[in-house]
Amino acid sequence: MTSFDSSPTLNAWRALLALAVVFVMLATSGWTAIRGHSGDFEPRSKALAAWARDTLDGHKLPKPDAGAAELARFFGSVGAAERDRLADRYPLVVGNLDGAPVSLRYRANRAALADARAVEQKRMVDPRLSADGRQEASRRMHRFESLLDDDRQILAFDPSDTGRVAEVFGDLDRAQRVSVIVPGVDTNVLTFEKTNRKNTAPVGMAESLYEAEHAAAPNVRTAVIAWADYTAPAGLGVDAAIGRLAEEGAVRLSAMVRALPGKSSVELFCHSYGSVVCGVSTHELPPRVSDIAVAGSPGMRVRNAAQLGTKAQVWAMRDKDDWIQDVPYLDVAGLGHGADPVSAAFGARVLSAAGAIGHTGYFEPGTQSLANFAAIGVGAYRTVGCAASDTDCGSGISYASAA
Numbered sequence: 298m299t300s301f302d303s304s305p306t307l308n309a310w311r312a313l314l315a316l317a318v319v320f321v322m323l324a325t326s327g328w329t330a331i332r333g334h335s336g337d338f339e340p341r342s343k344a345l346a347a348w349a350r351d352t353l354d355g356h357k358l359p360k361p362d363a364g365a366a367e368l369a370r371f372f373g374s375v376g377a378a379e380r381d382r383l384a385d386r387y388p389l390v391v392g393n394l395d396g397a398p399v400s401l402r403y404r405a406n407r408a409a410l411a412d413a414r415a416v417e418q419k420r421m422v423d424p425r426l427s428a429d430g431r432q433e434a435s436r437r438m439h440r441f442e443s444l445l446d447d448d449r450q451i452l453a454f455d456p457s458d459t460g461r462v463a464e465v466f467g468d469l470d471r472a473q474r475v476s477v478i479v480p481g482v483d484t485n486v487l488t489f490e491k492t493n494r495k496n497t498a499p500v501g502m503a504e505s506l507y508e509a510e511h512a513a514a515p516n517v518r519t520a521v522i523a524w525a526d527y528t529a530p531a532g533l534g535v536d537a538a539i540g541r542l543a544e545e546g547a548v549r550l551s552a553m554v555r556a557l558p559g560k561s562s563v564e565l566f567c568h569s570y571g572s573v574v575c576g577v578s579t580h581e582l583p584p585r586v587s588d589i590a591v592a593g594s595p596g597m598r599v600r601n602a603a604q605l606g607t608k609a610q611v612w613a614m615r616d617k618d619d620w621i622q623d624v625p626y627l628d629v630a631g632l633g634h635g636a637d638p639v640s641a642a643f644g645a646r647v648l649s650a651a652g653a654i655g656h657t658g659y660f661e662p663g664t665q666s667l668a669n670f671a672a673i674g675v676g677a678y679r680t681v682g683c684a685a686s687d688t689d690c691g692s693g694i695s696y697a698s699a700a
Contacts, residue, residue, distance in 0.1 A: 340412070341457055344389040351387075353379060361390060365556035368396030388412065393453050393526075395556035399469050406451040413456040414441040440487055453526040453553075460486025461527065463553070464500060466507040467520030475561045476510065476521045476674040478502050479550065481569030481593075482537050484529040497657040499523035505660045506566065509671035517675045520561075526553065530570060537570055538632055540577060540598055547578035555583050564588040564674050565609075568659065569621065572597055573634050579607040588612065588673050592650065592659040592666065593621045596634030602644040610694060612673060613638035613645040614666055614684065616653035639684070647687035 351358050359371045372380055380398070384391040384405035389412075391397055392405035417438035421431050437460075444451055444462065453463040469475065480499045488498055495501035503523035510519045527546030530536035554563055563586045567575035575589055576597025589605075590612035591597065602611045615622060626640075627633040636643050652664030659666040665682045672680045683690035 340416075341389045341455055344387050348387050348390045353383075358383075361394060363396075365396035365552065368394050369556075372397050372401065384408065389455065392451070393455060395552050399450075399452070399465070399558055402452055403450050406454040407445060409454050409456075410441050410445050410451065413454075414438055414445065416456075417441065436487055440489070443490065452522065455526075456486065458528070459531070460489075461525060462486050462489050463526040464489075464503065464523045465520055466503050466523070468518065469520045469522075470558050471518055472520035472559065472561045473518045474510075474520075474564065474675060475557060476503075476506055476519065476564045476566060476670075477524050477550075477554065478506065478521065479524055479546075479565060479567040479571035479574050480529070481571045482530045483532060484525045484571075485531075486525075489523070489525050494657070496660045496662075499525045502566075502568070502660040505662055505667060506670055506674060509662070509667050510674045513668075513671045513677060513680075514675035519674060521674075524550065524553065526550075527574065537595075538634075540573060540631065540634065543570065543573040543577045543598070546574040547581065550574055551578045551581035551583075554586060557585075561585070562587040562676070565590065566670055566674075567591045567594070569593045569656065570595065572638070576605060576634070579605040579609075582607065582609070584608065587676075590614070590648070590670060590673055591638050591645075592653075593619050593656045594634075594638045595621055595624055596626055596628075596636060597638060598628070598635050600636050601642065602638075610673075610678075611638075611645045612648055612669075612690070613643070614648040614650040614653075614659070614669065615639045616650040616655060616658065616666070619650075619653075619656045621656055639686075641686065646690035647684040648690060649682040649684050651682070 345361060348358055348361065353375065359368055380401055381404070384401050385408055388405040388408035392402050392409050417434045420426060420434035421438060423431065426434065450465040451462065452465050453461065455461045478499055484499060490500035491498040496505050500523050503521045507519065507521040527549050528542055530542055536542055557563065565575050565586060565588065567589065572591035572594035573596065575591065576599060586607070586609045588610045589607065592614050594613060597605065599605055605611060625633060626635065626637040628635045638645050639647050648669045650659065650666040653659045653666040654661055661667060669681050672678065678691045678694040681691040
């Protein structure tokens with residue numbers, strides 16, 4: 298189903314359906330879904346304010362939103378000792394600066410995580426909190442403790458509100474190809490990784506993809522980023538049906554991609570609402586993005602792939618048991634995310650998702666969906682498995698032209 302038939306009657310029915318969807322969402326999730334999320338609060342706002350007041354050798358520090366190129370020039374102009382001191386003094390600033398050296402961001406985010414863990418340890422025994430509040434503090438403390446494991450490379454971290462985080466698997470500085478996983482609804486610092494059904498969470502998705510890429514092309518240097526550094530909708534409320542959070546996330550995603558080190562190609566793997574983020578971001582993404590692959594997508598806020606305005610190859614897949622296919626593909630007064638990316642009219646290259654397990658099972662080892670993602674990730678386009686509806690989806694692209 299698409300929302301682009303010109304029939305006035307059909308469009309009227311779709312408008313009524315959209316209003317019905319809004320009513321159901323408000324009835325089940327309440328108006329809180331559209332009140333928005335609180336902005337940054339302590340301690341990051343304090344750190345940003347202190348950074349703005351500070352100087353180095355008599356010169357003001359660069360603005361955090363100065364742009365990756367300017368920030369890279371700044372950090373390249375100061376010595377290692379000064380860089381380390383800034384990371385240690387302002388971990389919540391330096392750890393989130395697109396343009397700062399990757400290794401410095403890892404260092405800063407370790408310090409920020411240690412500070413955040415200490416805060417939650419105190420909250421765990423704070424008698425002013427309810428039992429539920431102390432339990433949430435315990436969950437957050439254990440999540441931060443896990444992220445502090447020695448071998449973890451945290452590219453971004455902010456404990457504000459429900460939390461944002463991004464993690465790198467592989468050597469980002471030396472990678473020839475970088476895959477970025479953009480997850481969807483209910484992504485936050487607590488759901489960033491899971492013990493049970495681990496491949497439904499960003500960390501498990503990234504680990505699974507990284508291993509599959511290495512198996513597909515051992516000689517290609519790859520890195521995978523589990524990118525949960527945006528505020529995702531909480532539940533299937535109105536936030537999930539409109540584009541506001543996707544627009545905010547797209548700004549962050551495009552800034553991160555533009556700041557990646559080296560000259561690696563970049564491939565985006567966008568799941569569920571993450572595909573809305575990717576769709577909105579395309580006009581700001583740099584040319585190094587070679588592929589955008591969406592799975593279980595509710596739409597990319599366009600009528601067809603051409604409207605994305607990107608030279609990247611656009612791929613789409615959907616499991617036969619994915620409930621997202623029952624969500625109306627429409628765009629009425631800002632509600633809905635546009636056409637179905639796996640429809641023939643959309644114009645994406647449609648991949649097989651054989652073996653995937655419903656809406657959350659696209660990254661399970663042994664599935665055709667994961668094998669296809671890995672093939673795209675290493676540029677082995679001739680090996681992709683196409684959907685029955687698009688049997689030549691991998692034609693016209695060669696490994697050599699994209700690797």
